[in-house]
Amino acid sequence: xxxxxxxxxxxxxxxxxxxxxxxxxxxxxxxxxxxxxxxxxxxxxxxxxxxxxxxxxxxxxxxxxxxxxxxxxxxxxxxxxxxxxxxxxxxxxxxxxxxxxxxxxxxxxxxxxxxxxxxxxxxxxxxxxxxxxxxxxx
Numbered sequence: 001x002x003x004x005x006x007x008x009x010x011x012x013x014x015x016x017x018x019x020x021x022x023x024x025x026x027x028x029x030x031x032x033x034x035x036x037x038x039x040x041x042x043x044x045x046x047x048x049x050x051x052x053x054x055x056x057x058x059x060x061x062x063x064x065x066x067x068x069x070x071x072x073x074x075x076x077x078x079x080x081x082x083x084x085x086x087x088x089x090x091x092x093x094x095x096x097x098x099x100x101x102x103x104x105x106x107x108x109x110x111x112x113x114x115x116x117x118x119x120x121x122x123x124x125x126x127x128x129x130x131x132x133x134x135x136x137x138x
Contacts, residue, residue, distance in 0.1 A: 010036050013099045017042075018072075020086035028088065033096070035103055037110075040077075055085075057107040063097050073097060 013035040018028040019042065032048060034041040040060075043052040055077070064084075065076040072088040075097040079085070089095050 012036060012103055013096065015096075016046075016089075017096055018088045020088075035096070035099060037103065038107065040100065040103075055079075057104050058111070060100075060104050063101045063104065066097050 011034055013033075015033065017031050017033045019031050021027050021029055029044075032043040032046045034043075034048070038057055040055040040057070041048075041052045042055065059079050059081075061078045061080050061082075063075055064078050065074065067074045068091060071091060073091050073095045074086065074088045075095075077085045077087065077100070087096065089097075
């Protein structure tokens with residue numbers, strides 16, 4: 001999965017995160033991550049040559065369980081299908097959890113505005129809708 005030039009120009013944050021593996025031993029594996037306005041892209045290597053995983057922001061329900069220890073900040077991304085993905089990052093740098101949370105909120109706001117405008121356009125195109133809307137007004 002290669003990122004387009006437009007996506008690269010809209011990188012919100014790029015750097016390393018550690019992701020807990022899904023297997024029985026649950027090792028922490030270092031990943032290179034790129035956050036854009038629409039997705040979190042996760043790569044196994046720093047050159048982003050490996051096939052990356054794309055986690056769309058629309059599929060993130062929330063960023064949860066933020067815990068600080070001496071060295072790390074731990075957090076969990078909960079997806080809309082209730083899958084939990086555990087991450088940790090160094091506590092010294094501006095941590096990812098806040099940036100991801102703000103990106104999800106921004107995405108949800110953009111989507112709500114787009115849905116509202118689409119609904120408004122649909123209603124204005126339907127004859128008689130204006131009268132019904134005016135009838136509801138106080």
